[in-house]
Amino acid sequence: MCACRCGIRVHLRDEKIRFIEGNPDHPVNGGVLCAKGSAAIMKQYSPARLTGPLRRVGPRGSGEFEAISWDEALQTAVGWLAPLRRDDPRKLAFFTGRDQSQALTGWWASQFGTPNYAAHGGFCSVNMAAAGLYTTGFSFWEFGEPDWDRTKYLVMFGVAEDHGSNPLKIGLSKLKARGAKFVSVNPVRTGYSAVADQWIGIRPGTDGLLIFSLIRELLLADKVDFEFLSRYTNSGWLVVKNPGQADDGLFARDQDGDPLVWDKKSGAPVSAMAGTGEPALIGDYVLTDGRSVTPVFQLLAKRLLDPQYAPDAVAETTGISADVIRKLAADLAHVAFEQEITVATPWTDWTGKRHESFTGRPVSFHAMRGISAHANGFHTCRALHILQLLLGSVDCPGGFRSKPPYPKPIPPPNRPTGQKGTEQPLDGSPLGFPLCPEDLLIDQDGTPERIDKAYSWEAPLAAHGAMHNVIRNAWRGDPYPIDTLFLFMANMSWNSSMATAETIAMLEDRDESTGEYKIPHIIYSDAFNSEMVPYADLILPDTTFLERYDCISLLDRPISDRNGPADAVRQPVLKPDRDVRPFQDVLLDLGARLGLPGMVTDEGEPEYPGGFPDYIVNHERQPGIGLLAGWRGESGLEHGRGAPNENQLDAYIANGCYWSSKIPDDCQFYRGVNQGYLDYAVRMGFLGSAEPIIHQIYSEPLQRFRLAAQGHGDVQPPDAMRSRVETAFDPLPFWNDSTVTAGGDLPLHAITQRPMAMYHSWDGQNAWQRQIHGDNFLYVHHETAAGYGISDGDWVKVSSGHGQITVQVRLMDGVNRATVWTWNAIGKRAGAGNLSEDAPESNSGFLLNHLIPDQRSDPESDASYSNSDPVTGQAAWYDLRVQIEKVDAPADSKTQPQFAPLPTLPGQMTRPDVLAYGAEFRKPGDA
């Protein structure tokens, strides 16, 4: 398996890599391989690789280290961590940039007893994940995908050209070969947008408004799938209208707690879960207890039929003409309802009703970080799911389909768990999905329990944590100081933080009275010499991905596709030629040395002496459920559930390092309400029970938080936050311009796109990738530039009110006129990645991060919060607004700001002046 998730075949000659190619049988990539995967030879042999454990000896940031042994390194770590576990486990903050091993890393944090754990989703796309999991039970990218083989119309929103790289390209080429229409909504016309049948160059942050306008057009023309809404969504569920009271906005429920619908046949309320009623979607009703109620659909329609969402009314704000919006709505309606498709497989829904076929509405959507990384991103993502639900194109043939083990109950059943005490594991996973304020991780007085303030009133549904808040909060001791920051593959002193320069200063800052660093200990694990290395006190060098076992688990973020569940392993194909160890092995070793429960036997010996592969095979989360679903049981022939099988890894390797299973045909669609699928999912261990999963257009959990803000319940936000919470926790989606507050009312939006050749990476240390993308420019629409007197190649000062950068401009046509943008994944600090100090990555490349504040002030109070979505805590780095001004080219022709070059590390490899890799493979006589 490649560094992300594609299957690869690695060909070796004389213990060196001769060739890496896609595995033709692999479910993710079917034999193709991207530029980054193909360049993995140069990753494997990069001189930026760390060569052994290091301990800092100079001041932080100086880069002065000494080489130490692994035993010394691990004992040092244990020396810092053991007292924390004994006295106050939350003083360890453990955050991982790389998110592939959460089934281990999250468990490890739980066993240590700290709630302060997450991966990078908080600044990546938690809005996308959370909005989906609180609405449909699955989500874009990881847990759902377009039905590539059947869809006739795809609209892609804000895809930053990296996620799902190969599957997207494969899918798009299928669509285009079939003549299906592909529309891309993106401020920038590159990559996928370049091959779209229609490119809609939207103004950043206004996608929600466009979606509302589309919904309004559909509603006014009755182009809505009322049957789908009645049967499979909560459109008919009755919402209590009781303003000012504790039940206002909650669902009316019967004595069993089941939500009620108004049955048109009997003219009376009946349980929605009986499956017998014909729900009224509109109307105002009175229950026998005298309470007024209204169906969800009516509330939604009332909001979205408002003239403020008419195409003409949103055209200026979105930058999209009203005609384009009307045409897009008409297209969607036409394909969904006039080009309906049928899959003639009988199935039975959760109410017991037999259907002779699956109805397909072949309109599908895909979306990613572009709509997610805004402070209005959660509601925008939810709006997009609701558009799909109104069209009836969710989990149907040709629509947007789930990837098992999803859908999950809405939201998934695990709640976040906080610190239980000292020397004890948490009761569950640190991360989860709150249903109500009582699920928050806050103290009696409302103080956040987590260092990143996830699951506090600042970010109640922070399902991926909020890694981007950790350093500032730890630095200022808010909500409390920590002792050790343990990071894995997270370049927090460079590209992974907003306000990069300030973050560096916080890492270097000392307490004036004690002289100790504000964050006393920093442990860092990475395979490469990144910008974060000089800010660590202890370096635990990781292997490359070709030198270790890994596991992409159904418990985590699996490689499943729409046809069925799949998981995968990575096997080592090369032995490290350096004193480095797989991070997962190190974590288990540390766990054993610390005596963490589950990592030592009763006799105190390591539970997994074989390291991570031992854990992959033998660890059980519940009886019969482990990290891998394939080839379980003593026979090795059980899938899903089964006892550990000591030959499991061999079975995976023999099968190309993956396991996949196709779900029966009658379980392929409408999975959350398909009785056959629900029973299958319970058998496989994907679901705890076969209860139907009804799509939640109206979100009652959100309303519960809103009610708390309005003064109801035992757990309420502090007064200063009531208005913020009440506004953000609207049970129906709303739109606000979240970009204005981030950078003041500046004229231009500034965003980044990721080049495909740097898929999910900053691989400037790679000799081949850097020849494709070695520097970056600020791209500006030529007419916008003309207004500023800027020509191609001019230098500009870009200011945000938070910071400024000086960079060179390139003009282009395919960009929203109010938007400037640049590539990310390129700009490096001088010396990072063992590049020469005059490398273009540092001389001409740059980060937009210097402009992005990590805090934003609340317009209604004096308070300042993380620059994040108020629902999920998603970092709002696409909310950036800037102004630009032409300046003279800097005398040294370097972008500004520049930082002191990173010094040479002990054991750092020599970088060659000439690379002739592969010469040794040439056979004599070849020519």
Next chain:
Amino acid sequence: MTSLPTQSTGKKLGLVIDLDTCVGCHACSVNCKEWNSGGHAAPLTDLEPYGANPDGVWFNRVHSFEVGEGDTGRTVYFPKSCLHCDEPACVTVCPTGASYKRVEDGIVLVDEDKCIGCKLCSWACPYGAREYDPTEGVMKKCTLCIDRIYNENLPEAERVPVCVSTCPASARHFGDLGDPNSEVSQLVASRGGVDLMPEMGYQPVNKYLPPRPKVTNDSVHLAAGLTPTAPDSAGKFLQWVDRLLSP
């Protein structure tokens, strides 16, 4: 000066590149570099690989540019490698016979033993497809993965250039463009494939498929959009009361 083959088998192996689906991801470029770094023309030397001006040998490069403005504007990704011309000036200009065009399949290759590194061929090639390796002092170029396409150690399905097998967007195809019935020739015929700079007269074998016409859906409904069935929100609700409330 080097002569072209006087006889031909009629076989013209080459590539067909689909500009409709190429998203400019560079997978073809890097997989090509990867395979060929250890292949027929190994190595594909990189100068200053970690320095100020990294500059390596690449047989296949993707260029990106914009064409037109506004509604008619588009972004184009244009992968380019040796086009294995029928009339390759890079061969006829070669003073030593190092550059040659194969009789049996039309592939243009360099015999490095005969190459003196004079670079005349790179001046002669209008497509910029030749790549000089300064450390070895010889010219290198796309071999159409000659060490794969005839390699009987590989399963038959894998005997294609790696730029084709790795392309995630299925934008690259390989075959005999001398055979009008081959899949690639049929593809060129059906999609209106074109020569690159035909006016130069080099008769490139590789073909480019232009972008398909945009799917507009204009024919199936009024471009004016949907027809509201009620004039406004209030009317809509009245209508729904009538329609949606009847059991």
